[in-house]
Amino acid sequence: MQLLKVHGSLNQFFLLDQTQLQQPLTSTQLAQLVQNLAQAPNFGLVDGLLVIDQPSDPEAIAQMRVFNADGSQASMCGNGLRTVARYLADQNHLDQFQVQTPQQTLQVKRYPDLAPQVPAFGVEISPVSFALPKIGLTNVNATELINQPLPELDPQLTFTAIAVPNPHLISFVDDLSDQENRLVALGQRLNAPNPYFPDGVNLSFAQILADQQLFVQTFERGVGLTNACGTGMSATSLAFVLTYPQQAQLDKSITVYNPGGLVQVKVHQVQNRYWMELIGNATIMGHLTLSEATLHDSNADFTQIKLTLSPEVATYEQRATKYRN
Numbered sequence: 001m002q003l004l005k006v007h008g009s010l011n012q013f014f015l016l017d018q019t020q021l022q023q024p025l026t027s028t029q030l031a032q033l034v035q036n037l038a039q040a041p042n043f044g045l046v047d048g049l050l051v052i053d054q055p056s057d058p059e060a061i062a063q064m065r066v067f068n069a070d071g072s073q074a075s076m077c078g079n080g081l082r083t084v085a086r087y088l089a090d091q092n093h094l095d096q097f098q099v100q101t102p103q104q105t106l107q108v109k110r111y112p113d114l115a116p117q118v119p120a121f122g123v124e125i126s127p128v129s130f131a132l133p134k135i136g137l138t139n140v141n142a143t144e145l146i147n148q149p150l151p152e153l154d155p156q157l158t159f160t161a162i163a164v165p166n167p168h169l170i171s172f173v174d175d176l177s178d179q180e181n182r183l184v185a186l187g188q189r190l191n192a193p194n195p196y197f198p199d200g201v202n203l204s205f206a207q208i209l210a211d212q213q214l215f216v217q218t219f220e221r222g223v224g225l226t227n228a229c230g231t232g233m234s235a236t237s238l239a240f241v242l243t244y245p246q247q248a249q250l251d252k253s254i255t256v257y258n259p260g261g262l263v264q265v266k267v268h269q270v271q272n273r274y275w276m277e278l279i280g281n282a283t284i285m286g287h288l289t290l291s292e293a294t295l296h297d298s299n300a301d302f303t304q305i306k307l308t309l310s311p312e313v314a315t316y317e318q319r320a321t322k323y324r325n
């Protein structure tokens with residue numbers, strides 16, 4: 001069977017379609033598999049494992065679960081859902097459908113290719129909550145946190161906490177270019193045992209580039225620094241609209257740059273609920289061919305298995321090499 005390597009904004013994952021298996025893996029086996037894949041030498045960056053199963057919601061054509069590189073399970077992955085949407089769209093010859101996730105069934109839709117062989121998808125990011133218990137933020141004397149100081153975390157910054165539904169803590173900084181060490185230090189602190197986020201949190205620093213334009217860098221729970229975090233960029237876009245309404249409007253596309261590229265985010269409000277649409281690339285990088293027994297084997301040796309590049313990536317690799325020499 002084939003285990004696909006995929007990326008959205010260079011946030012890179014393996015994708016396992018368990019509907020193709022005789023025997024699906026247990027959650028424990030999936031948590032072991034993602035750690036083995038992330039530690040293998042030949043597969044490049046592995047930020048997590050996206051798992052497709054049959055849905056229990058009749059409105060959905062499949063369900064998606066997310067395992068971070070450290071084996072922890074997350075309730076949502078925005079960049080990952082774009083690649084799952086692309087995989088399911090190609091397999092089912094559909095351009096718009098719904099995918100079930102642990103907390104909500106979400107709309108996904110194909111957009112025009114961003115470039116030759118660069119497909120694009122838009123995915124719904126929802127539900128959104130500002131309630132601190134839903135975000136897993138404890139020991140703070142407040143019911144929500146929108147652009148407020150948290151001196152115990154960092155005396156110079158203000159923070160916004162949002163669940164989409166995975167947990168995000170966001171801070172706007174004037175100049176991101178020299179803030180990476182500060183982001184990593186606080187990210188590591190909040191994802192080690194600490195009195196504020198017992199279950200950890202995805203931490204994003206954002207710089208406003210212009211009206212409707214951001215740069216976002218995220219230290220992800222269960223992974224570390226990544227090229228991009230889809231739910232992080234979506235939550236940060238909502239914080240942008242809430243805190244800087246003169247620079248960011250509802251229903252209008254926000255361009256979010258990240259080290260892995262860029263995405264468009266639209267923030268919508270329906271009655272008193274927010275939801276976001278995250279639009280960006282959905283690339284299949286290649287695949288591993290391996291037996292189902294290897295997938296089930298928590299001691300599998302991946303050092304001898306090579307990643308076969310897919311045509312859409314090999315083309316760019318060959319073109320780049322051609323221009324490099």
Ligand SMILES: N[C@H](CCC[C@H](N)C(=O)O)C(=O)O
Nearest residue numbers: 074077078079166229230231
């Ligand atoms: N690390 C996240 C899950 C992956 C989210 C990210 N890769 C995205 O694109 O949204 C968490 O533990 O909540």
